[in-house]
Amino acid sequence: MSLDGFQRALADAVASPSRCLELRRDGSLLENYELDDRERRRLLAIVGHEGMSHNCTLYRANRLTPLARSLPRTCALLGDRLLPELEAFWAREPNTEIQFKLEAERFAHFLSERCNEGAFGVADELATMLCVELSDLDRQFGLDSHF
Amino acid sequence: MGAATGIGLVFNSIVPHFLAAYVDTVDYVEVIPETLWTDRGRLATRRYEPIPAAIDEVDALAERYPIACHGIGLSIGSASALDEQHLAEIRRFADRYGVDRISEHFGFSRVRGPDGDDHHLGLAFPIPCDNDILSWMIGRIERAMGILGQPIILENGVHHTPLIEQDMTEPEFLNRVAEVTGCGVLLDLHNLHADHRNGGPAPLAYIEALDLEHVREIHIAGGSMIGRTYTDSHAGPCPPEVWDLLVDVAPRCPLLEGITFEFHDSYFPRMGSEGLCQQLQSAREIWAGLPRRHDVT
Numbered sequence: 001m002s003l004d005g006f007q008r009a010l011a012d013a014v015a016s017p018s019r020c021l022e023l024r025r026d027g028s029l030l031e032n033y034e035l036d037d038r039e040r041r042r043l044l045a046i047v048g049h050e051g052m053s054h055n056c057t058l059y060r061a062n063r064l065t066p067l068a069r070s071l072p073r074t075c076a077l078l079g080d081r082l083l084p085e086l087e088a089f090w091a092r093e094p095n096t097e098i099q100f101k102l103e104a105e106r107f108a109h110f111l112s113e114r115c116n117e118g119a120f121g122v123a124d125e126l127a128t129m130l131c132v133e134l135s136d137l138d139r140q141f142g143l144d145s146h147f
Numbered sequence: 148m149g150a151a152t153g154i155g156l157v158f159n160s161i162v163p164h165f166l167a168a169y170v171d172t173v174d175y176v177e178v179i180p181e182t183l184w185t186d187r188g189r190l191a192t193r194r195y196e197p198i199p200a201a202i203d204e205v206d207a208l209a210e211r212y213p214i215a216c217h218g219i220g221l222s223i224g225s226a227s228a229l230d231e232q233h234l235a236e237i238r239r240f241a242d243r244y245g246v247d248r249i250s251e252h253f254g255f256s257r258v259r260g261p262d263g264d265d266h267h268l269g270l271a272f273p274i275p276c277d278n279d280i281l282s283w284m285i286g287r288i289e290r291a292m293g294i295l296g297q298p299i300i301l302e303n304g305v306h307h308t309p310l311i312e313q314d315m316t317e318p319e320f321l322n323r324v325a326e327v328t329g330c331g332v333l334l335d336l337h338n339l340h341a342d343h344r345n346g347g348p349a350p351l352a353y354i355e356a357l358d359l360e361h362v363r364e365i366h367i368a369g370g371s372m373i374g375r376t377y378t379d380s381h382a383g384p385c386p387p388e389v390w391d392l393l394v395d396v397a398p399r400c401p402l403l404e405g406i407t408f409e410f411h412d413s414y415f416p417r418m419g420s421e422g423l424c425q426q427l428q429s430a431r432e433i434w435a436g437l438p439r440r441h442d443v444t
Contacts, residue, residue, distance in 0.1 A: 003280065004226035004259060011258045011268050038312050042275065051307035051345065054376040055270065058307075061373075062269035095266040099185050141185060142199035 005034035006043065013047050015094055017056045023047045063096055063103075070104035070137055074111070074129045077122060085114065101141050108134055151175035151215035151248050152404045154431050158182070159412040163204045165420055166212075172427045176208050177215040177407050180240040186220065186233075190264045195236055205244070214244040215364075215405065217251075221291070223301070224255035224274035227265055229287050234294040241295065248404060250300035250333045250364060253321065271304050276313045276320035284320075288328045300363050302333035303353070305341050305379050318356035331363040334400070336392045337379055337409075341370055344377035350392055362400040367393060367430065368409040381411040383418045384426055393433055403437070406430045 009030055013020050023029055027044050035043070046052060064086065068075055075082055089110045097103040108130045115123040153174030156162055162176065183205060185196040205214065221233055241249055254273045257265040274280060292299050301324070303317065315323075321332055334357070339350035367389050371382035385393075385408075397403060408426050410418065418426075 003274070003283075006275075007226050007255055007258045007272075010272060011266070014268060014270070039275075042311055045311045046308040049308045051309075051376065054307045054345075054373065054378075057373060057376075058270045058378070059268065095260060096269040098267050098269060099187075101185050102187065140198075140200065142197070 002034045002036055002039060006039045009033040009035065009043055010046065013043070013052070014055050014059045015090075015096075017053070020047045020052055020056065059096070060090075062098070063090060066098065066100040066103040067107050070100045071107065071130070071133045074108075074126065074133055077126055077129050081120070085111065088114075101137055104137055105134070148209070148213045148245055150404065151177070151213040151246070153406075154427055154434055155215060155405050155407040156427065157217060157407060157409045158205065158208070159410070161410075161412045161415045163208060165423060166208065169420065169424055170211070172424055173212065175213040175215055175405060176205075177217045178205055178240075178244075179217050179219055180237055181218065181220040183240070184236070188264045189230065189232065190262070194232060209244050214246055215407070216241055216244075216246045216249040217407075218249065219252065219256075221251045222255050222257040222265070222271075223251055223287055223291065223299075224253065224284065225257045225259070225265065226255075227257065227259035229290055230265070231290075231294060234291055238295050241297070247297065248300060248363065249295055249297060250302055250331075252304055253301040253317075254304045273304055273306055273310060273317065275310050276315050276317050278314045281315075281320060281323060285324060285327050288324060288330050292328065292330065298328075298330050300331040300333045302335050302366065303338055304335075305338045306347060307345065307376065316353075316356055318353055318358075322356075322358045322361065325358065325361040330361075331402075332357065332361040333364045333366060334359075334362045334396065335366040335368075335379075336389050336396065337366065337368040337370060337385065340386065340388050340392065341377050341379045344370075350388075351395070354392070354396055359396070359400045360402060362396075363402055363404050365393065365397060365400070365403065365406045366409055367406060367426075369414075380414070381409045382414045383410060384422060385429075390429065390433075393430070397433055398437055401438075406434055 013023060024047055030040050030043060078085060089107055093106055111130060115127055120126055155175040155177045156173045158176050158178040183198055183201045187194050218237055221230060252271050254271045256268050256271040260266040324330060325332060339353055343350055367385050368381045369383040369385050370378050371380045408430060
């Protein structure tokens with residue numbers, strides 16, 4: 001078996017709807033992964049199945065959830081800019097972080113850089129909101145160890 | 148504290164408040180240990196950072212209820228090295244609360260990244276049920292149980308996409324794993340229902356193929372539609388089909404210890420305390436009708 005290659009190929013496809021479409025058109029793209037013939041057929045069956053779009057949707061929903069729950073007012077303040085900023089963030093950080101605090105910190109760092117680049121007209125409000133919500137997170141998650 | 152038997156509820160932010168008002172609606176609380184810490188990954192020097200507020204809540208619940216453990220972070224089916232640090236942390240959790248039932252998910256949710264650390268997919272996938280993977284998985288489960296100091300209970304997941312050309316079915320795979328290792332099965336009836344709603348096989352076909360003597364716990368839950376797909380979102384009350392399955396299956400599981408209701412806290416307003424009480428009461432009535440051997444305590 002070459003389970004590692006199979007799982008990494010599947011993970012890459014789930015993280016990218018465009019990658020799925022490419023694989024549907026051109027199965028030879030799987031040559032970058034160590035796979036046996038059966039695993040290659042399995043992957044092509046998976047990406048070609050209608051349920052794959054749901055996998056991709058769940059992947060994105062599960063990446064959004066930690067941010068929406070940890071930085072709700074920041075997300076609201078971004079408004080229509082949220083989606084393009086998320087797309088850019090996910091492109092830069094392709095690896096999912098399910099730990100809410102860590103993911104919120106990563107996104108906050110990304111937004112801070114974008115503020116410094118002059119990407120937002122509401123940079124001051126955004127910076128303030130990030131400070132407030134990150135402080136809230138620190139209080140919520142605590143700093144002391146007693147486990 | 149006694150064993151985690153009877154009717155249980157998966158811990159979330161609502162549960163402490165609900166149980167403060169409805170004390171006797173559950174016999175145990177099932178906790179996802181990963182909600183009690185921030186995990187900075189295998190390569191971190193200080194990997195686990197406790198979350199004191201969550202620990203305080205579970206500590207308080209543990210004074211009144213037995214605690215069961217329901218892990219989401221092990222990814223037992225990952226091709227990367229078995230995460231023994233994580234297992235040791237689960238063991239610490241189990242020792243702290245006197246846990247006698249530790250469940251995890253049968254599948255994988257992490258993949259090995261180029262930096263040597265695992266990267267999380269954010270959702271779980273089934274593993275291919277092939278002969279070579281069976282022997283590999285048996286070794287991992289035995290090692291995991293050695294670290295945990297007790298059997299692990301593996302839960303069937305959902306399948307939004309097919310795995311073709313497998314050497315055996317998933318229930319056959321679970322039967323063989325359980326026979327060899329002594330691990331148990333957590334039968335999630337809503338996952339089977341969700342698969343069926345999305346065009347998969349009838350739940351009873353899966354159940355009939357599974358050796359129900361390995362089932363130690365049953366999960367029930369509700370779901371919701373996302374686009375054209377029915378999702379195991381724990382979105383509220385169980386659909387009638389899940390209750391029908393529970394009535395049918397529970398009496399046929401001779402070693403069943405508990406029926407656990409799962410709901411996501413963000414959906415609680417749809418159900419409310421009264422709705423949650425109704426779900427737990429319905430489960431309790433089914434539990435009460437089971438053969439006497441189920442009354443472990």
